[in-house]
Amino acid sequence: MSVPLVDILSLSGALFALGIFGVLTRRNFILILISVEVITNAAILNFIAFSFYSPGPAAGGITGQSIAVILVGLAATEVAVGLAIVLALNRLRGTLNVAEAIQLKF
Amino acid sequence: MNAETFTFIVLALGAVLSGALALLSREIVHTVIFIGGLFADLGAIYFVLSSPFLGLLQLAVYAGAVTILLMFAVMVIKRRIFARESTLGIQVPTLALAVIVGAVLVNVAMDVPNYGPAPSCPAADPYCVGALAQNLFLLNGAWLVLLGFIMLSALVGAVHLAREWRTPSVRRIRED
Numbered sequence: 001m002s003v004p005l006v007d008i009l010s011l012s013g014a015l016f017a018l019g020i021f022g023v024l025t026r027r028n029f030i031l032i033l034i035s036v037e038v039i040t041n042a043a044i045l046n047f048i049a050f051s052f053y054s055p056g057p058a059a060g061g062i063t064g065q066s067i068a069v070i071l072v073g074l075a076a077t078e079v080a081v082g083l084a085i086v087l088a089l090n091r092l093r094g095t096l097n098v099a100e101a102i103q104l105k106f
Numbered sequence: 107m108n109a110e111t112f113t114f115i116v117l118a119l120g121a122v123l124s125g126a127l128a129l130l131s132r133e134i135v136h137t138v139i140f141i142g143g144l145f146a147d148l149g150a151i152y153f154v155l156s157s158p159f160l161g162l163l164q165l166a167v168y169a170g171a172v173t174i175l176l177m178f179a180v181m182v183i184k185r186r187i188f189a190r191e192s193t194l195g196i197q198v199p200t201l202a203l204a205v206i207v208g209a210v211l212v213n214v215a216m217d218v219p220n221y222g223p224a225p226s227c228p229a230a231d232p233y234c235v236g237a238l239a240q241n242l243f244l245l246n247g248a249w250l251v252l253l254g255f256i257m258l259s260a261l262v263g264a265v266h267l268a269r270e271w272r273t274p275s276v277r278r279i280r281e282d
Contacts, residue, residue, distance in 0.1 A: 003114045011118040013211025021204035022129040066242045077260040083179045084264035
């Protein structure tokens with residue numbers, strides 16, 4: 001792999017900043033969930049980059065990829081729960097605006 | 107600049123553009139389509155970074171399942187809710203904060219020492235898939251089991267959240 005590490009980390013930083021912007025700006029629950037997914041993908045990209053630039057597979061350099069696999073599973077789980085919350089919020093309050101969902105109890 | 111780096115830069119620009127369009131689009135369906143494009147772009151980037159297994163996982167789980175799940179969630183929610191809560195435009199302080207965070211992260215990335223060319227995988231296992239499987243199932247097996255428990259709990263939690271509510275307090279909220 002000959003892609004410079006700094007390029008990969010810069011892409012990861014840009015995606016992270018994009019996700020932060022989405023989380024702070026948007027009020028729609030689905031858009032916030034999507035922004036969190038962008039942030040998660042930025043983190044996963046970092047794991048993959050450092051996995052290949054650390055000492056070889058025999059020395060444990062593949063561990064970053066293993067963690068990335070586990071993170072992908074976790075992120076998919078998070079989306080499933082998040083969308084279940086979206087459906088519950090929509091049914092109970094008739095809105096997806098997080099500013100209106102100020103009570104944690106149903 | 108070699109072909110790999112050029113491909114990476116093109117895909118990276120596509121990913122950032124897709125992400126920006128997804129967050130700035132006023133139509134929620136367009137947002138989901140653009141976010142699917144971002145996930146597919148990242149999957150292609152993983153292939154360029156010699157991680158074909160993760161690339162396939164990204165395409166199957168994120169570009170496939172998660173995007174379709176988001177699209178179904180959009181379909182079952184009334185459109186008037188999205189029209190009422192459409193995007194608010196660009197808020198300058200938040201945009202400035204995001205730009206500062208991005209600049210700091212890119213600056214940190216510039217300071218990361220250059221590790222030189224990445225170590226190559228053995229000839230018999232050119233994409234390190236065997237090494238990944240050994241690492242995942244032997245060394246990190248406990249984390250996989252933990253992930254399984256978390257996913258099971260999430261399944262139960264999601265079913266509990268999405269079921270039809272019939273308790274008196276919920277009925278009172280719905281009548282309000």
